[in-house]
Amino acid sequence: MHLYIHIPFCESKCYYCSFTSLKKKNYEDSYFNALKKDLDFQLNFFNIKKKSIKTVFIGGGTPSIIQAKYYEEIFKILEPFLAKNSENTCEANPNSTSLEWLKEMKNFGLNRISFGAQSFHPEKLKFLGRIHSQDMIFKVLENANKANFKNINLDLIYDTKMDNKKMLEFELFNLKKIKPLITHLSAYNLSIEPKTIFAKKESFKKNAPYLMNFFIKNIKKLGFFQYEISNFAKNKTYICKHNLAYWQGKAYIGCGLSAIGFLKNQRFYTIKNLKDYIANPTFRDIEKLNPQDLNLEYLFLGLRSCVGLNEKKLDNTTKEKAFFLTKKRKLIYKNGIFYNTNYLLSDEIALYLS
Ligand SMILES: C[S@@+](CC[C@H](N)C(=O)[O-])C[C@H]1O[C@@H](n2cnc3c(N)ncnc32)[C@H](O)[C@@H]1O
Ligand code: SF4
Incomplete structure (x- = not known):
């Protein structure tokens, strides 16, 4: 079994992003109380056996803006159910991840960390609505290594209006610099999602297949091997087992606001409104797939x-x-x-x- 947990809070909204993310506003206590009820209920409902959860993915939103102590309680609930050597990932943003937070999360059982960098270029970062700098990316990667994380991913976005050959060469130049600090790279082709800021204005996407091929070819030249359209690992050990499970059609539990679970021919949707979710975290809307x-x-x-x-x-x-x-x-x-x-x-x- 596999488990996804959604943390729906962010410091600001990036212009391309349609993931469920809300301003934080001191909802941590009530949200995590609801999340714990949700998790307990799902573990029971799916009759999850001891040591059978192979991967956990805490995604967002921005999980790194929530104090580590909240995750300690989640890991306590999960501990008996986690398989030996389970892959436990959490997403984090360069501007909000401290060395202390990384060390604490590592202690609780996190063994994979995924940073959303999106770009190294100051103008492209601004264009995407990101609130971190290139230096913060370098710093957070150093800190993750200091905290002894052995499996570190970085997310990038390409094929934006700002991506030409020079821009992609700049991204590759920086990737080469930080290559010793990461084990995995996700390079996402920008998708224009409804209801985002990018969907409201003129085209922000480049749509240039020759640049896509150029970028992918050069990522591979840096020594990453491509195992999915957007995903590259330094070697087979670092393939993201959680994502692989999605692509293999394996069953997974989804907990947290607007999370999705999957079993056989059914998808399970949690409530999408924060206050309603907090009031009723175990509710699921069920979609039957033909x-x-x-x-x-x-x-x-x-x-x-x-x-x-x-x-x-x-x-x-x-x-x-x-x-x-x-x-x-x-x-x-x-x-x-x-x-x-x-x-x-x-x-x-x-x-x-x-
Ligand atoms: C759940 S999101 C964000 C996690 C984290 N809060 C962050 O900002 O890095 C995971 C990744 O999806 C990618 N992503 C989100 N929206 C996208 C879009 N519209 N097109 C392409 N990639 C996108 C980004 O690379 C992002 O890091
Ligand atoms: S990309 Fe990350 S930080 Fe930006 S709005 Fe989406 S979830 Fe929040």
């Missing part, structure tokens, strides 16, 4: 990542089309699995196969 939805999702997720498509899960027509694409070198067939050779083409291929 076989067509599940199949399409299987194709998209498999083709975007190293998971691939198992021939046993494909009907005959889809399998024939997939073999045709191996002749065109778009897919590789190995031990009964079709693998995509260029993740940037995954959506097109999924639509062709479906």
Whole structure:
């Protein structure tokens, strides 16, 4: 089993972001009380056995603006359920993560940390609505190493209006500098999400496939291997097991405001309004997925990542089309699995196969 926990508070709202994030305003006590009830209920409801949770991902929002003591209580609840060597990740922002916080979180059981840098360039950071500087990124990475984190991710965003070859070379130059301090990189192609500031104005996205290819090619040249459209690891040990579980269609629990859980053909949604969630944290809206939805999702997720498509899960027509694409070198067939050779083409291929 896998577990996602949402912390919905941020210091400010970035212009591209549609994740549930609200200004903090002293809601910690009531939110974490609700979260604990939610977690207890879900562990019971899913009949979670001792030592069976393989990954925990605390995402946001900005988990690093919440004092570590609140997470101590969460880890206390989780401790008996965590598998040996479970991967326990938390997202954090460069401007709000202190060395002390990192050390405390490490003590509670966190063993992977994911920093949202988005860019190293001052103008691009401003353009994205970020409130940290390049120096803060370097500092926080040094601190995470000092706190003895052995698995550290950095998030970047590219294909924004500001990204040209010079800008991407600047990002790569800085990536090279911090490479010894990280084990994993997530480089996200900007998506324009409804109801964000970017959705309201003129196009903020570059939409330049040659620059996307340029960036990815050079990230690989730095020594990262790509295992999903946006994800790169220094080696196989550092593949994010939590994300891999999503792409493999594994079951997961989602706790916290607007979190999502998944089991077989059902998605579970928590309440999206903070006060309503605090009043009723165990409520779930259930969406039943039909076989067509599940199949399409299987194709998209498999083709975007190293998971691939198992021939046993494909009907005959889809399998024939997939073999045709191996002749065109778009897919590789190995031990009964079709693998995509260029993740940037995954959506097109999924639509062709479906
Ligand atoms: C849950 S979000 C943010 C976590 C953390 N608060 C932060 O700001 O770094 C996780 C990552 O998703 C990426 N992201 C969020 N919105 C995006 C968008 N519209 N397009 C591309 N990437 C996005 C960012 O790289 C971000 O670090
Ligand atoms: S990107 Fe991170 S810090 Fe910015 S609004 Fe979204 S969750 Fe908050």
